[in-house]
Amino acid sequence: MxxxxxxxxxxxxxYAEGKAPPSRDMPTLTWAQSTQQLLQVILENAWYTTYQQxxxxxxxxxx
Numbered sequence: 001m002x003x004x005x006x007x008x009x010x011x012x013x014x015y016a017e018g019k020a021p022p023s024r025d026m027p028t029l030t031w032a033q034s035t036q037q038l039l040q041v042i043l044e045n046a047w048y049t050t051y052q053q054x055x056x057x058x059x060x061x062x063x
Contacts (some may be wrong), residue, residue: 014020040046
């Protein structure tokens, strides 16, 4: 199963059982803040995190 599909299924199951983490405490961004973050990623390659699977695949880009 694709990682995204597996994660979504796990979250849906946790939500159905009342065990999903609440989103009410998550910070929200304004459109201006969101745009600024996107520009930093595009123009400065300033990612806040990266993901690398154990098989050498980084996100959707195979090595």
